[in-house]
Amino acid sequence: MIETGAEWGEPIPPLNALVVNAKDGLPGRGVNYYLRRYSKSENVDYMSEDEKRAVVDEIQGEIFSYGRWDEILKKYGLRPVRDGLADEAADHDEIAPPVRGGWSSEGESKEHKALKDFVATNPHVVGLPRNCRNCRKEYLFATGDKADVVFETENGYLGVEVKSNISNDADINRGLFQAIKYQALLRSEQKAALLPPTARAVLVTERDLPAELQNLADILGIFVYIVSVNS
Structure with missing residues (x-):
């Protein structure tokens, strides 16, 4: 595909970036060639896991949005799989669709504030060191969010x-x-400051998620922490 990309005059996203290690969610060293090309850096071996993950996220996004995979198959004499996975191999778990209503439109509740304040002063509940104190609540973005x-x-x-525990599905x-x-x-914001885009975001709730919401979280790549404050 590297040769095909050169022939077509455009880079073809590397499919092997989809194959990741179950422990850290990153491809093996064999994908370093592509990481260098996408990150414009020769020091891939010295990148942190977060920096590599940020580049891999961009590569995987390009893989899913690339529009010429059928042409690739045709060029290599391959046929697309039309019927998907066999029934016995497919995962039939439901995935919650995006919801466009039904949530609370009221101001901040005391339960929400208590949970937010607890997380802000206890970074270890979201996997950070206990001494991580560089924290801002109600962080304002340029968009107004x-x-x-x-x-x-x-x-x-x-x-x-x-x-909080009063939030519905x-x-x-x-x-x-x-x-x-x-x-x-x-x-x-990191890109605007010429920094590696390593930022992550997580969701903290006070109750276990129904299966379809957990499946949605998995698909979106958002880690969910369960923290009980308002019990």
């Missing part, structure tokens, strides 16, 4: 959206997409 909590770490930023659904938005905005 506000993230509940944003931590600044040595590897970048971690945005946190919180949903529609609120949690919305929270997953809010986390996606905050992650994109934080990465854009």
Whole structure:
């Protein structure tokens, strides 16, 4: 495909970037050639995991949005799989669709504030060191959006959206997409500052997610932490 890309005069996203290690979610060293090409850096071996993950996220996005895969198959004499996976191999778990209503439109509740304040003073509940104190609540973006909590770490930023125990399924659904938005905005701020776009965002809730919402979180790549504060 490298040769085909040169022949066509355009880079073809590397499919092997979809194959990742189950432990860290990153491709093996065999994809370093592509990481160098996409990151414009020769020091791929010295990148942090967060920096590599940021580049891999961009590569995977290009893979899914690339529009010439059928032409690739035809060029190589291959046929597309039309019927998908065999029934016995397919995962039939439902995935919650985006919800465009049904969430609370009221101001901040005391439960939401309590959970937000707890997360801000206890960074370890979202996987950060206990001594991580560089934290801002109601973090304001250039768009006017506000993230509940944003931590600044040595590897970048971690945005946190919180949903308390009074949040219904529609609120949690919305929270997953809010986390996606905050992650994109934080990465854009890093790019504007000529920094590697390593930012992540997570969702904190006070109850276990129904299966279809957990499946949605998995598809979107948003990690969910369960933290009990208002019990």
